[in-house]
Amino acid sequence: MRTIPSSELIINDDGSIFHLHLRPEQLADTVILVGDPGRVELVASFFDTRECNVSNREFNTVTGTYKGKRMTVLSTGIGIGNIDISVTELDALANVDFETRQVKPELRRLTLLRLGTSGAIQPDIKVGEAVFSRMSIGFDGLLNYYKGRNEVCNLEYEQAFMRHTGWSDLLPKPYFAVADEGLFDLFRDSTREGITIAAPGFYAPQGRWVRLEPADAHLNEKIESFEYEGRRITNFEMESSALAGMASLMGHRAATICTIIAQRIALDACTDYKPFVKRMIRMALDKLATI
Ligand SMILES: O=P(O)(O)O[C@H]1O[C@H](CO)[C@@H](O)[C@H]1O
Numbered sequence: 001m002r003t004i005p006s007s008e009l010i011i012n013d014d015g016s017i018f019h020l021h022l023r024p025e026q027l028a029d030t031v032i033l034v035g036d037p038g039r040v041e042l043v044a045s046f047f048d049t050r051e052c053n054v055s056n057r058e059f060n061t062v063t064g065t066y067k068g069k070r071m072t073v074l075s076t077g078i079g080i081g082n083i084d085i086s087v088t089e090l091d092a093l094a095n096v097d098f099e100t101r102q103v104k105p106e107l108r109r110l111t112l113l114r115l116g117t118s119g120a121i122q123p124d125i126k127v128g129e130a131v132f133s134r135m136s137i138g139f140d141g142l143l144n145y146y147k148g149r150n151e152v153c154n155l156e157y158e159q160a161f162m163r164h165t166g167w168s169d170l171l172p173k174p175y176f177a178v179a180d181e182g183l184f185d186l187f188r189d190s191t192r193e194g195i196t197i198a199a200p201g202f203y204a205p206q207g208r209w210v211r212l213e214p215a216d217a218h219l220n221e222k223i224e225s226f227e228y229e230g231r232r233i234t235n236f237e238m239e240s241s242a243l244a245g246m247a248s249l250m251g252h253r254a255a256t257i258c259t260i261i262a263q264r265i266a267l268d269a270c271t272d273y274k275p276f277v278k279r280m281i282r283m284a285l286d287k288l289a290t291i
């Protein structure tokens, strides 16, 4: 059996994992991931009990209970690189023996739910709505670095999307990662189903033009008009693809729900979005407490 070298899985002197600074016993089976470090306290404010509060860089973590169910809430900061770190380290905490540095014979299956914010790219999706990313399109390329990527992605959608958009060979190949169906069933009545683009940036990668002009000024129009099997692309954010894709490869169940805070078609944005996010968090906690 492979022993993972200490340069590949870095464990701190106190027995915690390199970036998250968590020790294996501090991780619950149900994990809520949020981008904003300040959102951890908002989620944890609903908890009945708290057993630990750990912080390193942008990674804040609280483990506690909500309606008797043990949960961990973790902030990942912004972007796919931090999802690569967070999901790998969460999985290692659950499934690697830190003494032997070997994968445990019995694997633990985590439930990973990201609660984020997002911009809508269809005119009928309003600010304040919660969109469930049933599929996520990775514009970031991360999953292409992992073996088995084709086995967990929807390749038909990928081909159709690249054809429709005339995908530039300067960009990473997009991957279509799929959310856990059980989580979709849990949330289908309380959210709007969507297909979400996870972009490797907030500005040009989402078609925004401040001073630097996007390479393809018409890409968002092509994204908006893409339709396959009667489904369309609904929203932009920056993490859901790597979360869904890595969790599928590892055997965890994962999904993303985002509150819409920008309406890209109406050219509108809401900066007072926290009450909507709070509503999404309470809804998600109530559902997660039942499984
Ligand atoms: O509100 P969070 O969870 O950070 O999610 C969204 O907001 C950030 C950009 O403002 C990106 O992380 C994007 O995915």
Ligand SMILES: O=c1cc[nH]c(=O)[nH]1
Residues within 6 Å of the ligand: 117, 118, 119, 120, 202, 206, 236, 237, 238, 261, 262
């Ligand atoms: O438009 C948006 C809003 C929030 N987060 C994003 O990544 N994009």
